Amino acid sequence: MRMRAAVLVLVVFVSLTEAARCVPTSSPHCYKSSTKPSEDFICEWDERNPEKGQKHTLHIWDPEKNSFRMHVECTKPAQADIFLEDLGTPLRKTDIWVQTQVGNLTCNSTKTSVILECMVKYSKPCIISMKRSAGILNLTLDKPKDYRGAIYEIRWRERDSEWQNKTFETKDSTTEDFHMLHLQNRTVYQIQLRRQAKLHAHQCKDSLHALWSDWSQTLDVPSEIRHAPVIRRKEKDLKNGSREINLFWDAPPHEESAGGVKYILKFWDWPCEKNKRKKRKTKDQSYNTTIAYSEVKISIVAFNNVGHSPRQHIVIPAVKHLNYCNSDMHLNITKADNKTCLEWYKLEDGETRPEAVQSSGKKLVKDIKNEVENYVRHYYFLHTIRNKQYQTAIMCPFYSKERAPNHGPANVNISDITHESAVLSWLSIPVAAQQGFLQHYWIWISGQGNTKFHQVPANQSSFLIKELHPGASYTVSISGRTKAGNGPNSTVNFETHSKEMGLSWQDQTILIICVVALLCTVICSVAARRLKLLPEVPIPVIDAAEFRCPEEQDQRPKLEEVHEFILLLRQDLSKRRENVTPEQSTLLQDFGLVVFEEEDEEDGEGGVTDFSSMKSCCYPNPSYRGQMLQLPEPFHMTDSTSRDSETEPTYRDGLFFETRVLECDITSL
Structure with missing residues (x-):
């Protein structure tokens, strides 16, 4: 009994496991891609079981006749083709489902009841072109497969904002579908479209039969490119008859570059085929190429999703023209061909x-x-x-043929004349007047009874004339020469300077430099004084401790003391200081007075004593002691008879001096 129950449970478990392995598909969607009556149908569904080895069969049932109209074995994953010749008339209502077989188990999808003739699903719209001007966007769309008018739904939005929707219809008589949409100027948008067929059969009026196509790819709608790209270029060294050109330019602004920008360049670089141009496309903002030495024309246009910029043309000129053939370029081509x-x-x-x-x-x-x-x-x-x-x-x-120049050099001039030299200058003969390859210039210098000749290279436009005589007159003639001969002369006269005339130009230059340096020195010195750029003279610092404020000094009234001392007029060197008493000497020392005596030689008129060497320093300097007292000025003794009892007061350094001459020829101070 237990054995039977176990076997029954095992069988049920296996059955449930196998049933779990069979998962039905979604309901099939059957349609045709156009409204043409002869169009075959396609059925699609979603597979929900990842198991391998599944078999799908599409069943079409006729409910009116209560019989199968056809069975289709599916050979494509999740898709089956229904051929019209096997189906018969598609105007009757039919039931359609998909049967899935996994091993011995089968399962069916949900049935769908449709009229196949009404099931039309167009392909998703393709935007052929967009053109935007200011706030108007013009769309050009491809026609459906049957070239019939359709119902469109369009939606648009600014980036990262909500969609706006609207529908419109197109006509049957056009080869392309068109629509105009109003947008805000200088704003970037995104758009999508889808469409459905216009069904005319009365059985298809039910909206349930209307099938929308898939949405088109989301496209960015930038603003139109208003300005042409500005090309800049770099040219590398010439090599092997070609030059490498690097072209680069700036991208348009962000609102014009949304969705991407591509550039188309065209080169006219083969002059023998003027209508032949090389075309290159790039999404980069630079392009490298090689061109020949002659002139090349290039154009560039920038394209975005809504149009293109104005066309920009540039011309890369030929390399610099040579005055003579380049000996480094050897011609080894003897026959013309297509290369x-x-x-x-x-x-x-x-x-x-x-x-x-x-x-x-x-x-x-x-x-x-x-x-x-x-x-x-x-x-x-x-x-x-x-x-x-x-x-x-x-x-x-x-040149096909050459001859001598028809003009001489222009603007012939003499400058920098000295007593022995001068500089001759001129303008080269124009190419149009050369009439051949100019080989050199001939210069004739006539003066002092003789003529000198010089030959100058054709690329030179000045010549230093040397070994001239001072104060002499000269005539200079110059002409150009080709291999066919000399052209007309251009003549100028001049006279050299004398030797005595002033300084040479070298000495004048040195003198001018010295004068300028002197002026600069004077100007800088004045400026430094005015602007006080030099350091100030330091002010001596006097120690305040040596001076006592009047407030700190004794303010009690003092009586003026008068002392007398005698200065002896030395008549005899052996009697020095004999009349100066000790009391007078002490008194002088107490007042800080020091008397110096000098032994002067006596003159013939009598004794004259010079007191100029007597010096002193007194109040208000506190350190007057030990310094010398200086009398106001030297004085001389006159005849004692005429100066008897005469006095002469003198005030000096805070002391009052009174001098008088006594009868005994003694001076009292």
Whole structure:
């Protein structure tokens, strides 16, 4: 009994496990991609069981006849094709479902009841082009497969904002569908579209049969590009007849670059095929290429999702024209073919390339020399193609015939004249007047009965005339020369300076420099004083401790003391200081007075004593002691008879002196 129960449980478990392995698909969606009656149908569904080895069968049931209309074994994953010839009329209502088989188990999806003729699902719209001008966006859309008008739903939004929707219909008579949408100017948008068929059968009026297509890809709608790209370029060194060009430019502003920008460049770099141009596309903001030595024209246009910028043209000029053929470029081409191109033009002024340029892929230089104008300079480039790159094999000026120049040098002038030299200068003969390749200039210098000749290179425009005589007159003539001969002369006269005349220009230069240096020194000195740039003279610092304020001094009235001392007029050297008493000497020392005596020689008129060596320092300087007392001025003794009892008061350094002459020839102070 237990054994039977176990077997029953096992069988139920296995059955449930197998049933769990069989998962039905979603309901099938059957449709055709156009409204054409002869169009076959497609059925699609979603598989919900990841198991391998599943088999799907599509069943179509006719409820009116209560019978199967067809069974379709599915060979494609989640899809089956229904051919109209097997289905019969699609106008009757049918039930459709998908049967899934996993091992011995089967399961069915939910049935769908439809009229197949009404089940039309267009492909998702494709935006052929967008053009935006100010606030209007013009859309060009592809037509459905049956080229019929359709119902469209469009939605748009600014980035990261809510969608706005609207629907519109198109007509049958056009090859493309169009729509105009109003947007805000200078604002970036995103748009999507979908469409559905217009069904005309009365059975298809039910909205349940209307199938919308998938939404189109979301596209950014930038503003139109208003300005053409501005190209800048860098040119590298010439090498092997070609030059490498680096072109670069700036991207448009953000509102014009949304959705991406691509650039189309066109090069006109092969002059023998003027309508042939090289076209290059890039999404970068730079482009590198190699071009030949002649002039090249380039154009660039920037494209975004709503249009393109104005076209920008630039011209890369030819390399600098040569005055003579380049000996480093050897011509080893002897026959013209489809890989050679000869380009030539008239170069009247030696620099400017004219508008009229001739080219040929069937000629060489020897073939055109007899075709061009005589005595006029021309220029040619011979280009070749090597390793799929254009190169210049040789470039050179040329004349078909040459003759002597028809003009002499202009603006002939003499400058920097000294007593022995002068400088001759002139303007080169214009290329149009040379009429051939200018080889050199001939200069004749006549004066003092003889003539000297000099030959100067053609690229030179000045000449130093030396070994002249002072104060002499000279005549200078100059002319240009080609291989055909000399042209007209240009003449100028001048006179050298005398030797005595002033300083030489070297000495004048040194003198001027010295004067300028002196003026600069004076100006700087005055400026430094005015602006006080020099340090100030320091003020001596006096110690206040040596001076006592009047408040600190004794303010009691003092009586003026008068002392007398006697200065003896020395008549005899042996009687020195004999009349000076000890009391007087002590009194002088108490007052800080020191008397110095000098032994002067006596003159013939009598004794004269000079007291100029007597010095003293007294109040208010507290350190007067030990210093010398200086009398106001030296005085001389006169005859004692005439000066008897005469006094002469003197005030000096805070002391009052009174001098008088006594009868005994003693001076009292």
